[in-house]
Amino acid sequence: xxxxxxRLGEFELIAKYFAPLAADEPGAFGLKDDAACLRPRPGHxxxxxxxxxxxxxxxxPDDPPDTIARKLLRVNISDLAAKxxxxxxxxxxxxxPGDVEPRWLAAFARGLRQDQRRYGCMLVGGDTVSTPGPMxxxxxxxxxxxxxAMIERSGAKAGDDVWVTGTIGDAGLGLRILKGMxxxxxxxxxxxxxxxxxxxxxxxxxxxxxxxxxxxLDVSDGLAADCGHLAEVSRVAVELAAEGVPLSPxxxxxxxxxxxxxxxxxxxxxxxxxxxxxxPASRARLAALGEATKTRVTRIGRIIEGKGIRVMGADGxxxxxxxxxxxxx
Amino acid sequence: xxxxxxRLGEFELIAKYFAPLAADEPGAFGLKDDAACLRPRPGHxxxxxxxxxxxxxxxxPDDPPDTIARKLLRVNISDLAAKxxxxxxxxxxxxxPGDVEPRWLAAFARGLRQDQRRYGCMLVGGDTVSTPGPMxxxxxxxxxxxxxAMIERSGAKAGDDVWVTGTIGDAGLGLRILKGMxxxxxxxxxxxxxxxxxxxxxxxxxxxxxxxxxxxLDVSDGLAADCGHLAEVSRVAVELAAEGVPLSPxxxxxxxxxxxxxxxxxxxxxxxxxxxxxxPASRARLAALGEATKTRVTRIGRIIEGKGIRVMGADGxxxxxxxxxxxxx
Numbered sequence: 286x287x288x289x290x291x292r293l294g295e296f297e298l299i300a301k302y303f304a305p306l307a308a309d310e311p312g313a314f315g316l317k318d319d320a321a322c323l324r325p326r327p328g329h330x331x332x333x334x335x336x337x338x339x340x341x342x343x344x345x346p347d348d349p350p351d352t353i354a355r356k357l358l359r360v361n362i363s364d365l366a367a368k369x370x371x372x373x374x375x376x377x378x379x380x381x382p383g384d385v386e387p388r389w390l391a392a393f394a395r396g397l398r399q400d401q402r403r404y405g406c407m408l409v410g411g412d413t414v415s416t417p418g419p420m421x422x423x424x425x426x427x428x429x430x431x432x433x434a435m436i437e438r439s440g441a442k443a444g445d446d447v448w449v450t451g452t453i454g455d456a457g458l459g460l461r462i463l464k465g466m467x468x469x470x471x472x473x474x475x476x477x478x479x480x481x482x483x484x485x486x487x488x489x490x491x492x493x494x495x496x497x498x499x500x501x502l503d504v505s506d507g508l509a510a511d512c513g514h515l516a517e518v519s520r521v522a523v524e525l526a527a528e529g530v531p532l533s534p535x536x537x538x539x540x541x542x543x544x545x546x547x548x549x550x551x552x553x554x555x556x557x558x559x560x561x562x563x564x565p566a567s568r569a570r571l572a573a574l575g576e577a578t579k580t581r582v583t584r585i586g587r588i589i590e591g592k593g594i595r596v597m598g599a600d601g602x603x604x605x606x607x608x609x610x611x612x613x614x
Numbered sequence: 615x616x617x618x619x620x621r622l623g624e625f626e627l628i629a630k631y632f633a634p635l636a637a638d639e640p641g642a643f644g645l646k647d648d649a650a651c652l653r654p655r656p657g658h659x660x661x662x663x664x665x666x667x668x669x670x671x672x673x674x675p676d677d678p679p680d681t682i683a684r685k686l687l688r689v690n691i692s693d694l695a696a697k698x699x700x701x702x703x704x705x706x707x708x709x710x711p712g713d714v715e716p717r718w719l720a721a722f723a724r725g726l727r728q729d730q731r732r733y734g735c736m737l738v739g740g741d742t743v744s745t746p747g748p749m750x751x752x753x754x755x756x757x758x759x760x761x762x763a764m765i766e767r768s769g770a771k772a773g774d775d776v777w778v779t780g781t782i783g784d785a786g787l788g789l790r791i792l793k794g795m796x797x798x799x800x801x802x803x804x805x806x807x808x809x810x811x812x813x814x815x816x817x818x819x820x821x822x823x824x825x826x827x828x829x830x831l832d833v834s835d836g837l838a839a840d841c842g843h844l845a846e847v848s849r850v851a852v853e854l855a856a857e858g859v860p861l862s863p864x865x866x867x868x869x870x871x872x873x874x875x876x877x878x879x880x881x882x883x884x885x886x887x888x889x890x891x892x893x894p895a896s897r898a899r900l901a902a903l904g905e906a907t908k909t910r911v912t913r914i915g916r917i918i919e920g921k922g923i924r925v926m927g928a929d930g931x932x933x934x935x936x937x938x939x940x941x942x943x
């Protein structure tokens with residue numbers, strides 16, 4: 286079932302675009318072996334996560350290739366950040382249509398190179414296959430955390446505060462702009478699109494959350510849905526104050542002018558902020574951590590006994606959310 | 615870009631079919647966390663590999679789903695076996711078309727369960743997305759090996775013997791049968807198809823090759839091509855004796871009757887046998903290892919100075935091979 290056309294072969298493609306990304310890690314063997322060999326640091330656990338994206342579902346085929354690469358890597362780094370784990374290595378699997386251009390691949394590899402330097406991890410392996418369907422890309426990222434210190438989704442306790450980094454809903458508005466559903470956001474528009482295309486994993490903040498957060502995860506399905514996941518796994522309920530949810534100026538303007546509801550922003554997904562539960566006694570330390578890492582961090586609610594998630598409006602009544610968040614099926 | 619139809623949702627699908635495969639590994643958190651947490655055994659290196667398969671390219675959409683699952687897992691286990699690494703955990707990424715049936719998923723999961731028990735590894739994570747294209751599946755497998763002991767592709771030295779486990783070319787004939795290109799193989803046909811669909815990783819043999827093999831890999835692209843990879847990375851040449859390559863009775867019959875050439879079998883791929891270089895002083899130990907693990911192991915050639923691979927025919931002249939082996943592009 287091999288393709289026998291004249292385009293770049295599998296091995297040439299790996300050698301040209303991907304092997305240079307593995308050059309600084311001896312255990313990657315220049316991507317010329319069957320497997321990578323990594324030596325874990327003594328006293329550390331490994332944290333392993335994987336995310337896949339499909340053209341037309343998770344990204345647009347004509348998105349800039351470097352932003353596709355960076356988002357793919359960053360959504361995985363964001364998972365590691367939420368767990369308090371330092372990224373170390375990643376594997377890249379690409380299923381590529383026959384018409385992918387060398388220029389596209391070069392820009393894609395450039396995006397990976399930029400971000401693997403930024404986050405301190407190295408390409409160590411992967412697989413490259415052809416597909417008659419849409420481009421499908423996945424990354425498996427491997428990080429390290431001190432033994433037993435991984436921040437899990439379970440562990441939130443009644444009485445904990447709920448916090449979130451950054452602002453919520455920007456990426457969702459960015460996607461609406463890309464879909465042509467949203468005008469009039471003026472100069473804020475490109476920032477929103479950028480947040481959708483290239484999220485900002487809260488890595489330094491996440492690494493220093495170890496020992497402070499009782500439970501946490503990153504916001505990918507939407508703040509409401511992800512708080513629901515936290516509640517479910519921790520067997521508690523999450524109560525959020527809608528008015529406390531941090532919004533960027535363009536997102537706040539969209540709500541103020543009725544172009545989006547707060548509910549839209551809480552369920553839009555793709556924020557890649559960290560949401561976590563911590564003891565009230567940690568408030569001052571969390572504020573200091575936010576300052577030290579130049580990360581906005583906002584207390585948005587609390588953990589109570591019960592199950593599920595409730596978002597309280599300014600009038601003291603729960604908001605009805607139209608949808609729980611992003612799911613793929 | 616979420617799908618909102620009535621079929622099984624992403625979370626239900628994971629909970630129903632995949633979470634049970636993760637039940638025995640606490641660090642998998644029932645597939646309900648962002649990441650898995652694994653504690654490496656002290657004194658061990660991690661060996662990490664990944665392989666992806668696409669419907670219509672690497673498997674037929676109507677192949678039995680349990681065999682698709684088993685092959686997907688086994689090709690990764692085979693990579694670990696070739697490196698001398700004991701499988702420990704794997705992540706599974708599935709991009710599924712909308713029309714995938716619950717029955718299909720149940721059989722697929724059953725195949726995984728069967729083989730993860732057999733090879734002693736556990737599902738610890740993954741991602742499940744939808745695709746408008748062909749089903750695309752990938753596994754990242756994680757194994758462990760004593761520090762510094764991984765069998766690499768480099769390390770073969772002039773004067774080494776070249777060995778291979780099992781028999782070569784069966785899977786390639788099996789694929790020809792599935793394509794309807796091959797008749798008259800009689801009772802051997804189903805065994806050949808089975809070798810194509812469900813390869814047999816040489817795990818016990820590979821684990822005990824540590825310290826004996828100077829270099830090795832598994833045969834996935836074809837014996838000739840994979841010996842070429844060994845030669846390239848070790849910076850030596852491989853010389854094989856065509857007549858010494860072990861064939862199963864139906865493969866030998868196919869050559870004898872002219873339905874296939876030896877060259878076809880050496881370049882067909884998908885064998886998932888181990889090919890490795892070892893010192894002549896290890897011959898007796900390798901024979902004993904073959905007996906102990908009930909693995910046929912055959913000396914098929916030698917490492918010499920130079921580059922590339924040469925397959926010598928019975929007449930003492932090199933065979934011309936029509937193609938080097940399977941590549942995806």
